[in-house]
Amino acid sequence: MAQGFSLQAALIKAFEETALMSGISLLIAVVAGGVLGLLLYVTSNPLFIKNRLVNQSVGIIINIVRSVPFLVLLVLLIPLSKMIVHTTIGPKAVVVPLAIAATAFFARLADASFADVSKGVIEAAVSTGASKWSVVARILLPEALPSLIRNITVTAVSLIGFSAMAGTVGGGGIGDLAIRYGYQRYQTDVMLICVVLLIILVQGVQLIGDISAKMLDKK
Numbered sequence: 001m002a003q004g005f006s007l008q009a010a011l012i013k014a015f016e017e018t019a020l021m022s023g024i025s026l027l028i029a030v031v032a033g034g035v036l037g038l039l040l041y042v043t044s045n046p047l048f049i050k051n052r053l054v055n056q057s058v059g060i061i062i063n064i065v066r067s068v069p070f071l072v073l074l075v076l077l078i079p080l081s082k083m084i085v086h087t088t089i090g091p092k093a094v095v096v097p098l099a100i101a102a103t104a105f106f107a108r109l110a111d112a113s114f115a116d117v118s119k120g121v122i123e124a125a126v127s128t129g130a131s132k133w134s135v136v137a138r139i140l141l142p143e144a145l146p147s148l149i150r151n152i153t154v155t156a157v158s159l160i161g162f163s164a165m166a167g168t169v170g171g172g173g174i175g176d177l178a179i180r181y182g183y184q185r186y187q188t189d190v191m192l193i194c195v196v197l198l199i200i201l202v203q204g205v206q207l208i209g210d211i212s213a214k215m216l217d218k219k
Contacts, residue, residue: 037110153209
């Protein structure tokens with residue numbers, strides 16, 4: 001009975017840690033990545049503020065971050081994590097590389113979402129004399145919202161996978177529990193439970209994202 005209670009407590013804690021890591025990182029990614037994605041779009045579109053130098057510079061930085069495998073990025077950013085959260089282990093430390101990786105990932109997806117908006121709609125709004133930022137706020141963002149929701153969902157699912165990988169370096173969460181008990185201590189039941197939890201979490205996020213995007217889609 002004590003062992004079952006201990007396992008239950010460990011699973012609850014792991015679930016909370018994964019939700020915390022993924023949630024905070026997703027929030028940062030949506031805000032920072034959304035801004036970077038918008039910057040990429042407006043600096044590549046002559047209807048707004050086309051600037052090749054800014055566009056290419058931001059694009060190169062994003063591509064560099066995306067080119068580094070997450071586990072390598074996790075280790076590479078240990079000094080930065082320590083400087084920001086004053087620790088190199090646990091969920092708090094993992095949030096830093098998670099947020100950076102997710103921001104670069106979502107920035108490209110956000111740029112694609114904005115690019116999918118009909119150019120004719122934007123041109124019509126600009127031709128009426130509306131300011132560029134008014135077009136962004138009233139036309140571009142609302143039209144791109146369903147696609148952005150879908151891409152936020154994709155980012156959230158990827159973050160859950162990244163957070164599980166963070167368990168290999170003591171990052172906490174479901175992945176950490178699966179490795180420490182399921183793999184290192186050969187407790188197959190713990191491993192299976194962790195896998196089921198991850199599947200349920202991913203399916204839940206995907207379902208919420210799909211429903212939200214469908215409700216907002218006017219097409």
